[in-house]
Amino acid sequence: MKRSGLLHAELNRVIAAMGHTDTLVIADVGLPVPPGVPCIDLAVVPGTPSFATVFEAVYAEFAVESATVASEVRTKNPALVALAERLAGEGVAVNELSHDDLKRLSARAVAVVRTGETSPYANIILHAGVTF
Template sequence: MKKTGILNAELLGAIGRLGHTDTFVVADCGLPVPPGVPVIDLAVVAGTPGIFVVLDAILDEVVVEAMLVAEESVGTAFAEGLVSRGAQPATVSHARLKELCGNARFVVRTGEATPYANVILRSGVPF
């Protein structure tokens, strides 16, 4: 059994299949996911797990070269949490962010219950 890092087999497998420039989403529990995009559902109850518990675990495993959030999230605790982690996400309207989710390799659904707490991540390379 794996003893550190992400233990969820479905999430770990999806991360392992990412290539350079692939996008994926870490989302709150209310983000509508376009048909055909796989969802890795980690939500248990509202608030659990929170988005930063999941995002921090993912950031320990994946090279991320860009992040995209809804402009409606600017100034919120969610946006401040990203900045405190060294992120400088670009912004688009929430409507556009939802459209772009249709191009994602997968969506990780958390139990986060904060409005606009969704981030599209673009996979990078470690060299």
């Protein structure tokens, strides 16, 4: 049993198996999961767990080279804008594209992690980096 950090066994397995440039999506409760992409469904009730809680747990375990968010966050989700700015400040390249394009790109993900988040456009694609 792990002492701390990310405790979800399936999520740990997915992260450990990822290679450079593989992608993992952390999604709000409404993002459609593309056919064939595994969904790690953490949603319990609206808002639980939150996007922020899941993101922080994953980010602490995962080597992130870059991230992709929907450009719609600029006007609809100030919390995700702040997160994108934080990541950029930490040296993570942050790309923006339309929400429709983000949904299409999520079809290439190793998995989608579904949270209970209900704020608009609370989705991010994390692109795996390397630790060396």
